Amino acid sequence: MASDSLSATFAALADPTRRAILARLAEGPATVKDLSAPFAMSGPAVSKHLRVLERAGLIARGREAQWRPCRLEATPLKAVAEWAEGYRRFWDDSYERLDEYLRHLKQREKDEQRGEGR
Template identity: 60%
Template sequence: MAASDQLSLVFAALADPTRRAILAELAAGDATVTQLTAPRSISMPAVSRHLKVLEGAALISRSREGKWQRSHLEAAPLGEAAVWIDRFRSLWDASFERLDAHLATLQLEQENQ
């Protein structure tokens, strides 16, 4: 799969707040579907569907331990997304610098009145 296609899958997976919450929970350690369902007001099948999307985006991996299937956070795709976003950091940094300069000018004008 091309890197840009993988990035699209990652951003699509991250677009859902439930999936972001699941990733945050998995950042603390591996978990089963039962453990991931407990703090949520959605069903196990719904959590399983979210996990399939996350797995399809390579954001998690799943392994079987006896009768339990555990989900594990895979951080590399998040790093790739962060690198892509970081390419635009200079744009918003420049915007903040212009805003700071404008606010300083307004403050000086106000003090001189």
């Protein structure tokens, strides 16, 4: 995924309303009216959020008879997860080093206690 696409995905995910819309769409397709229901905002305001999500490639809009259901497109989220994976490895390595250091301190403490009792 190009960095511009990644930036668009992060920008779309920065808003809690858009994240809530994506969470709802993870359950299945929904209309703008369905997506508007839990929010204290107008249909046009929700439509603006949907356009941002659509430009980021996070949703797609279809056409079924007289309604246009929105559905989740998870491919950009996979790219975000892959990008974040390197940082997960960083934290895992950091925690492993911390665990090793704590084991070292405990062992030193035990060694010192044994030396005091002699």
